[in-house]
Amino acid sequence: MGVVLKIESLKKSYNEKLVFEALNLEINSKSIFWIQGYNGSGKSTLMKIIASQIEDYEGNVSYKNISIKKIGYEIHNEIFYLPSLSNLYEGLTIDENIYFFSNIFDSKGKERMNELIKIFNLNTYLNTRISELSDGIKKRVALVIAFLINSKVLLLDEPYSYLDSKSVNTLNQTIGKYKESGGTIIISDNSLFVEELSPDDSFQL
């Protein structure tokens, strides 16, 4: 288990308001890392920096000893970021969204896709447009896409929001299997559901 992500002297401000500074972290591969913090402490900002969505910061973030600023857009096949509100195409159906994203990313194949759809109980909604679904179901669709992609690092930003208790259990089981298969998961959430996963390490912002 080596270090897969290294954050050194990270500093980020928004309009002269300091979010965090001198942040140093090391995240090991094949582990579950928990980021906690009060609202507005910068959890999502940190996740977005690691996901290469924000490039305007000081310090260094490296993935497998290479600075993520040097890797380019291919980093998104290695590190996948799932925001708290789902990033799906509202005009397309569940099926079409999953198909679209699985073709854009390097993904695991149709068998795993069908398995995830079944696990997250989406079979009855496949031909329904995203705009017509509840937030909970949208979240489940986004989670299917997240676990379908062949990423090495998965960043889950408030993954338990909108989920019912059955879906929370399903998510935790899927996270466990993802870790066993060699993936690294970074969860940013204040809910106690994360404790059930027995995270390997945590950090308080």
Add this chain to the structure above:
Amino acid sequence: MLLSKDFLSEFRDKLNFVYYLILSPAISLIFYIFNDSQNPLYLYFLTILIINFITNQRISRQEISSQGELILINMPLDLSVFCLSKIIFTFLLNFVISFITIAVFMLLAGGLFFENTNNFIIFSIFFSLGLSTILTTFSLMLERIKSEGQFMMIMVYPLIIPFLVLSYNCLAQLNLLDFIPFVDTFSLQVLIAFDILLLAVCPILFSYSVRR
């Protein structure tokens, strides 16, 4: 893949068809009735300009999630390729809408409002292409940048003003020349060159500005 997603999103809803069928005649009618200009050709291209503004803004909004983020920002995709695909989609869409607009203008003008069909077609293609390129790029950038983007529109002026001046000069010669002399005009050739430059520069500009 990107184009098929756009066509699927936009035309699945029957209301969108109705929207485009109403948009073109409505704007055409407003410009035609309330403008004293004797030349319907200028009115037609002014109408196309306004319709392009509206459709490009609408199309760009589809790429923004409920969080206000560009959906494709997390993807292993060169953003300039995405921008280019969007430009092609809006160009095709606006090209189709232009046929509806031509029909409406022919109805209002009582017949053909241009004398040389070949000149009209070639100018329409390059006018729509340039317009789609500029407007798609900047409307996507504005959707992404939002509150920080109030000064972004200033950046569009160095591109759109020369483009419109060139287009106006071409338009002035459209009915005066035959096809080959029209193609040989300096204005049209510079317009075509400008379109090629826009197609090369705008996607790269979009990719750079969004990542920053």
